Amino acid sequence: MTVYDAAKPALFRLPPETAHRTVHELLAAVQDTRLEGVVADHYTVVDSRLRVDAFGQAFRNPVGVAAGFDKNAEIPNALAALGFGFNNDGADVVGERLAGADARVPVGVNLGKSKSTPNDEAEEDYLYTFERVRAGGDYFVVNVSSPNTPGLRELQERDRLESILGTLQDVGADPLLVKLSPDLPDAAVEDALEVVDDLGLDGVIATNTTTDRSDSLYGAAADESGGLSGAPIETEATDMVRFVAERTDAPIVGVGGVSDAEGAYRKIRNGASVVQLYTGLVFEGPGVARDINRGLLKLLERDGFDSVTEAIGADL
Numbered sequence: 355m356t357v358y359d360a361a362k363p364a365l366f367r368l369p370p371e372t373a374h375r376t377v378h379e380l381l382a383a384v385q386d387t388r389l390e391g392v393v394a395d396h397y398t399v400v401d402s403r404l405r406v407d408a409f410g411q412a413f414r415n416p417v418g419v420a421a422g423f424d425k426n427a428e429i430p431n432a433l434a435a436l437g438f439g440f441n442n443d444g445a446d447v448v449g450e451r452l453a454g455a456d457a458r459v460p461v462g463v464n465l466g467k468s469k470s471t472p473n474d475e476a477e478e479d480y481l482y483t484f485e486r487v488r489a490g491g492d493y494f495v496v497n498v499s500s501p502n503t504p505g506l507r508e509l510q511e512r513d514r515l516e517s518i519l520g521t522l523q524d525v526g527a528d529p530l531l532v533k534l535s536p537d538l539p540d541a542a543v544e545d546a547l548e549v550v551d552d553l554g555l556d557g558v559i560a561t562n563t564t565t566d567r568s569d570s571l572y573g574a575a576a577d578e579s580g581g582l583s584g585a586p587i588e589t590e591a592t593d594m595v596r597f598v599a600e601r602t603d604a605p606i607v608g609v610g611g612v613s614d615a616e617g618a619y620r621k622i623r624n625g626a627s628v629v630q631l632y633t634g635l636v637f638e639g640p641g642v643a644r645d646i647n648r649g650l651l652k653l654l655e656r657d658g659f660d661s662v663t664e665a666i667g668a669d670l
């Protein structure tokens with residue numbers, strides 16, 4: 355039983371925002387203190403077999419924090435100390451903070467459109483955000499897949515996507531990735547991937563949360579609206595990673611329901627170069643990246659791979 359296991363019941367009784375804030379404040383208190391080094395020693399798995407190079411970034415391991423966990427870019431180094439290979443922020447006015455952060459892991463910045471901007475002015479909105487965060491991000495992600503911004507997912511449509519991504523490329527957004535929804539029909543994913551290939555985009559993130567409610571979901575959560583994440587979307591997200599991998603050579607970031615080494619490994623074998631998680635961190639606690647990385651090393655050894663890189667797409 356870990357300290358996090360003991361604290362979880364109390365934490366989970368709090369309203370989600372309060373629980374999130376509490377954990378954030380703890381991590382912020384540790385960041386840039388001597389304790390950060392102690393935490394890093396405890397949680398970081400150092401092994402060159404875990405290193406992955408993708409879209410111009412050297413990731414020390416393939417396990418990253420998904421966008422939204424550190425929305426305001428407050429704790430990149432505390433998350434690095436928990437052994438993650440990279441951090442991914444949902445960005446708004448975080449540019450200055452990021453530029454001054456000197457993060458120890460590659461930091462991706464997810465660009466979202468504000469709810470108040472109509473879709474036909476989306477280009478200017480993404481451009482505005484990009485200009486504010488460009489100095490602090492190591493790579494950039496166009497989020498056209500969050501279900502919580504009304505109408506946003508319509509921007510995944512071919513022409514809209516091409517225009518937004520092209521606009522950002524023209525002003526030097528590089529490396530540039532796009533994050534897709536698991537709710538897109540196959541034909542729409544194929545359209546989006548054509549845009550990815552036509553523009554020579556640097557990667558695809560699959561996937562965001564879903565608005566779909568599976569029959570197996572029960573209890574109060576089944577009736578809640580908004581994006582569903584975690585275990586219920588794991589299979590669908592992995593299937594989408596595979597679908598994307600079969601259709602493009604662009605590197606893939608696999609996201610959705612990753613909470614252990616087996617799940618991370620499944621995404622990697624189905625074509626993901628690296629994975630990210632959000633919900634798994636909430637449920638498994640601070641040891642999740644360490645446990646996944648240790649488990650990955652065992653799985654690589656079991657299957658005779660010399661590195662994570664060798665295992666990427668092994669099941670395709």
Ligand SMILES: Cc1cc2nc3c(=O)[nH]c(=O)nc-3n(C[C@H](O)[C@H](O)[C@H](O)COP(=O)(O)O)c2cc1C
Nearest residue numbers: 420421422444497561562583584610611631632633
């Ligand atoms: C509370 C919450 C906030 C999120 N905020 C963002 C965001 O700002 N931008 C984004 O691209 N994805 C956001 N996501 C989606 C996650 O990055 C991820 O794609 C999704 O949760 C699936 O991964 P998981 O099953 O590991 O949670 C958010 C998810 C959650 C649960």
